[in-house]
Amino acid sequence: MTLIESSTLAAAVAAIGWINWYFFVAGRQTTRVAAGAGGRQDVVVRVDGGYEPSAIQVVAGRPVRLSFDRVDTSGCSEEVTLPDFGIRRFLPTGARTTVDFTPDTPGTYVFTCGMGMLRGRLVVTRATEA
Ligand SMILES: [Cu+2]
Incomplete structure (x- = not known):
């Protein structure tokens, strides 16, 4: 992989992780x-x-x-x-x-x-x- 390919991949993985966190973790938190x-x-x-x-x-x-x-x-x-x-x-x-x-x-x-x-x-x- 070139440097650009691997940094694009890293950015994509980070984006997917953030989306999962946003929808599946952040949204589940209950405010007492x-x-x-x-x-x-x-x-x-x-x-x-x-x-x-x-x-x-x-x-x-x-x-x-x-x-x-x-x-x-x-x-x-x-x-x-x-x-x-x-x-x-x-x-x-x-x-x-x-x-x-x-x-x-x-x-x-x-x-x-x-x-x-x-x-x-x-x-x-x-x-x-x-
Ligand atoms: Cu409506």
């Missing part, structure tokens, strides 16, 4: 939310062609506030729904939209865009598990 003053579990979710963080862990029986900061202009992300909680909200670009609810039952719930294409997970645990 600690309750702040007043017991509310506050988390800011960036909406930019997806949700960041996309996996959020909270404790059952205490109020949750999801603050969606939408930065993209794709029609896909203009709505967010939490079907298990009967919530559907419009998210204006460049603004923060807060969604308040209290998950009473431990379990894994989804939040998605209006069409169900962008997806996030809300993992609700018992207070003693957190």
Whole structure:
């Protein structure tokens, strides 16, 4: 192999490694939310062609506030729904939209865009598990 061939190969291997990490490792990390003053579990979710963080862990029986900061202009992300909680909200670009609810039952719930294409997970645990 020439030097150019081997450095191209190295760059390709590095790119593949990064892509695998991005989709299979980074996306699986769950953000644990600690309750702040007043017991509310506050988390800011960036909406930019997806949700960041996309996996959020909270404790059952205490109020949750999801603050969606939408930065993209794709029609896909203009709505967010939490079907298990009967919530559907419009998210204006460049603004923060807060969604308040209290998950009473431990379990894994989804939040998605209006069409169900962008997806996030809300993992609700018992207070003693957190
Ligand atoms: Cu969508």
